[in-house]
Amino acid sequence: MIYSDKNFLCLSIFNCTITVYVESSHLRSILKKIYGNMIIQMPEKVADLEYEISLYEEPAKQIVISRKECSDLNTDDIGEFIFLFEKDMTIELQKLRSDLLFIHSAALEYKGMALLLVAPSGTGKSTTSWAMLNSGFSYLSDELAPLELNSMQVVPYPHALCLKAEPPIFKLPDDSLYTSKTIHVPVSSDVSNSSLALSYIFYLEYDEGITEPIIKPISTAEASAKLYSNSLNILAHENGENGIQAAISVARHVKNYSLISNHLDKTCEQIKILMTSN
Amino acid sequence: MDSILYINSMNNELIPVRTDDIITQDVDGETLILNNHGAEIHQLNDVASLVWKYCDGKHSITDIVQILLNHYTVSHEQLTHDIETVICQFKEKGLLK
Numbered sequence: 327m328i329y330s331d332k333n334f335l336c337l338s339i340f341n342c343t344i345t346v347y348v349e350s351s352h353l354r355s356i357l358k359k360i361y362g363n364m365i366i367q368m369p370e371k372v373a374d375l376e377y378e379i380s381l382y383e384e385p386a387k388q389i390v391i392s393r394k395e396c397s398d399l400n401t402d403d404i405g406e407f408i409f410l411f412e413k414d415m416t417i418e419l420q421k422l423r424s425d426l427l428f429i430h431s432a433a434l435e436y437k438g439m440a441l442l443l444v445a446p447s448g449t450g451k452s453t454t455s456w457a458m459l460n461s462g463f464s465y466l467s468d469e470l471a472p473l474e475l476n477s478m479q480v481v482p483y484p485h486a487l488c489l490k491a492e493p494p495i496f497k498l499p500d501d502s503l504y505t506s507k508t509i510h511v512p513v514s515s516d517v518s519n520s521s522l523a524l525s526y527i528f529y530l531e532y533d534e535g536i537t538e539p540i541i542k543p544i545s546t547a548e549a550s551a552k553l554y555s556n557s558l559n560i561l562a563h564e565n566g567e568n569g570i571q572a573a574i575s576v577a578r579h580v581k582n583y584s585l586i587s588n589h590l591d592k593t594c595e596q597i598k599i600l601m602t603s604n
Numbered sequence: 605m606d607s608i609l610y611i612n613s614m615n616n617e618l619i620p621v622r623t624d625d626i627i628t629q630d631v632d633g634e635t636l637i638l639n640n641h642g643a644e645i646h647q648l649n650d651v652a653s654l655v656w657k658y659c660d661g662k663h664s665i666t667d668i669v670q671i672l673l674n675h676y677t678v679s680h681e682q683l684t685h686d687i688e689t690v691i692c693q694f695k696e697k698g699l700l701k
Binding site: 545546547548550551554555560561569570571574 | 629632646
């Protein structure tokens, strides 16, 4: 295949190359909005992943995502299309970069240090990330934090921030993309495009009953258990111990805190104070 | 209620035996246990870690109570209740046979 067509998008994610052939200018503009921070020139070598995305209007609107040696993914909904494409691509990237430990986490930078917000889906990682981006932090990811275990560096995945609802503070930019499922917020400034040393992990919980955020250190054992539970490919790092050693080594390397959050602005300030004082 | 009934009927001469294929990892005095081939992880506090240490197929619940009485300043009755509760939880989590 020759990568010269204007209908191609080429992405570089975790040092892997992904090409997406998409004739629809509408779908192409959506992908540019979401993955704009990771678009590169067309590669001279064969890409690691190749997608083709087709939009059919007749007999009914249908978006089809095709990848070699894989069944097509179909949907008629833009939000679902974004979800399906991202899910398939990130799963394939985890296979291609199985040397990385993929943590279900937001990742941000403050004063040259990377921090993770680890939490299950729906706990507020992206909403907290949005508040932090408006409070002096830089962006690496809101959903997926790949970690190089040898160097303990976080590899950026700065796709558009993905919110499930309008945040309570800090108005979203006009170019945000609203779909039936999610709101996608392009982050163009304050983006960290290179790997950063991981220094802090906050295990995030949301409690609407509190008036002040509660941040307290947790033990290495508790942190290891939480990391193990929130890692997507921990068993790829088993070394005969079911991956627990990888979780323990990460937990030992960083400062671990539980973070019970409610008021976003106060939460951001508390994290900054903590990271500055340490 | 089921748990309380189980505790009341617990025979303290029973010898707890760990389920096969469990991985135990000590981390700074606390214990992490992986079961179901790594699909589940459990974190034990210091007391539960000590109980787990003696759930080795050699010590009865009575033995474990006696051993832990040397570690903690607590009544025999209270410690027996706490250890029975912990062992019930181990059993419910599938960590004991």
